[in-house]
Amino acid sequence: MLIKLSGLTALLLLLVVITPAYANVTSMSLEKGFYTTDENFTFIGNQEGKEQVFVIIYDWSGTYIGMLSDINPSQGEFSVIPRPVTMFFEDEGIYNATAFTNNQTQNNGITIQLEFDGKKLFQVPDFVLQLKTIADRSVEVEKTISFTAGLIDSSITDAVFSLEGEPTGATIDPSTGKFVWTPSKSQGNIQDVFYTFDIVVNKGSQEDKEKITITVKKAYEEPAPKPKQTTPEPEPEPKELQIPASFVDESKDPQSYVDRYNNEASYKKWFDDNFSEYESIYQAVGLDEPLQIPASFVDEAKDPQSYVDRYNNEASYKKWFDDNFSEYESIYQAVGIEEPKELAAFVDPNLDPQYYIDRYNKEVTYKKWFDETYPDITIYDAVGIQKPVMEEPEMEEPESGECGEGTDLVDGVCVIVDNSEGGGCLIATATYGTEMAPQVQLLREIRDNQLMNTDSGASFMTGFNQLYYSFSPTIADIERENPVFREAVKIGITPLLSSLSILSFAESESEVLGYGIGVIMMNIGVYFVAPAIIILKSRKYIKI
Incomplete structure (x- = not known):
């Protein structure tokens, strides 16, 4: 994170050569269908070029879970470093994973949904698997009955059909859903016999069943007496319905x-x-019939909130409802419960709303993040409470600049107040504008997951913090006051960030030492040896 101001022109020229071309992530998925809790999971996908890819994971409330990255992408592809499922997923539920490059930004990345059921992790499908209603049928002994089970969403392919509790001899084609059965005499010889079983369809993690009853008629039926032949009476022509009906007095409501x-x-x-x-x-x-509430798909034996939860957490279920029940204003109206006031995505309903308001009023970085992310609403609207008549007193602005995490403004100068936990990376935070930037989170993960988990790494961090916090507040202040200087710092620390990502592979004491020494040598070459060579070469040519 140190900057050597001498030879800056040569360093800028070197970095322009190694700066990657602009490229966007275009697709992403889990590498396999699902992962169990004792496996390492990974993401694969495509991009327009060849650039480092970040994948950030959030839970359903918008809380940051962790980040993965691909430090060695191929042209047009990427595959992030595999990580244990248990490192990222503890609670059952729906999670969002967003992939993006450094140039693309997170807001323009590709997002997919994941579900963790406590035993395995899998990608949430973007469809709802549901069989069409299958009417009960009847058949005579030794006669063949045949029909085809179908899906409501005909665009779904590769679904697998099967039977549960079926009578002997009944079959169904697993790919087409065609059912065929020829009951024998033993299955309905002297009386009608009823066979009830399930037709099942599966695709991925989804399954649906439809119950059907087939009546096998008895083999012998006593013939009915032959009716006397009579001249058939002509059928009356259907009458046109009178609306309103004849009994309605139109003077009444x-x-x-x-x-x-x-x-x-x-x-x-x-x-x-x-x-x-x-x-x-x-x-x-002569009146329009009102909406059926609850709607026809609602099972009144179930908790209505279960339908709301599926709508809010499953993208495919939400699309199915919106496409097929557009006459309802919302899922809440369809299931017959009152719609609550909508909260912002990051709000945890189990927390006191005042917690978010206090953070907004007391933390400058949190206030800046909220105002930039939700410019159209207030913090009170976001957490679902009414703004009080007496506004909270505004925080006093610092005399000049803005101090980073772990420092405070004293007599106009940012000084360190607590670095017992290592603080935050002040220079990187000031460079990228927020502590939520992927580059800052990468540094934090290397510190917490690799360095602080080994004795040598922890010793290094203790000495490094004493040196780093002696000058980083001053550089961070200069960055905030001088945009040109901030851009120069961004260019200068890019090789350092790329080389530090190698440490994410280190998992033992010896690997931390080996990779750490390699990273130090690599950066000495980039920041000292390369500029020195360029300067010496330049002076030689100038003398000539």
Whole structure:
């Protein structure tokens, strides 16, 4: 993170040569269908060029879980370093994973959803697997019955059909869903026999079942007496429905008839017996029938909140509902419960909303992050409470600049106040504008996961912090006041960040020492030897 100001022109020329071309991530997925808790998981995908790729994982509430990266991508592809499932996933639920390059930024990256059920990790499919309703059927002994089970979403391919509890001899084609069965005499010889079983379809982690009953008619049926032949009467022509019906007094409110139908059993029976040609009482009185609440897909034996949770956590279920039940204003209306006030994605409903407001009012970096991410709402709107009439007193702004984490402004100068835990990387945070930047998080993960987990790494960090915090607050202040200087620092520390990523491979004491020495030698070459060679060569040519 140190900058050598002498020879800056030569260093800039060197970095321009090694700066990667602009490239975006275009696709991403898990490398296999699922991973168990004792496996290492990884992501693969495609990009437009050849650039380092970062993958950041958040849980359903927007809380940062961790980051993976690919330090050696191939042209047009990437594959991040495998990590243990248990390192990132502890709680069951839905997670978001976003892949992006340094030039692309996280907001323009590719995001997929993952689900962890406590035993395995898998990618959430973008479809809802559901069988069409299958009507009950009947068949005679030694006659073949055949039909094809189908899916509501006909675009789904590679689904696998099967049977559960089926009668002997019944089969279904696993790829097409065609059912075939020829019952024998022993399966329905002297009386009707009912066979109830399930037709099952599977794809990935999804499964759906549809129950069907097939009646096998008895083999012998006594012939009915032959009816006397009579001249058939002509069928009457269908009458056009009169709307409103004949019993409706148009001077009365049509709703009064609906209320009687719903509240008086005798009136309901009279209408059903005498006006069966009408689809409903609403049609008979000329009113539009209101929405069915709860909707037809809702099982009233289940908790309505379970449907809301699936809508909020499963992208494929949300798309299915929006496409097929657009007449409802929301999932809450469809299942018959009151819609709560919407909270921002990062808010944990189990926490006191005042926690977020206090952070907003007291932490400058948190306030800046919120204002940039949610410019159209206030912190009170985000956490779902009403803003008090008396506003909170504003925080006093520093006299000049803004001090980073682990420092405070004393007499106009940023000084270290607590570096017992190593603090934050002040120079990198000031360079990239936020402690949530992937580069800053990469440094933090190397410190916590590699260096602080070994004796040699921890000893190095103790000495390094004493040196680093003696000058980093001053450089961070200069960066915030001088954009040109900040860009120069960004260019200068890019090789350092790239080389430090090698330490993410170190998992033991000896590997930390070996990789650490290699990184130090590499940076001595980049920051000292290369500029010195360029300067000497340049002076030689100038003399000539």
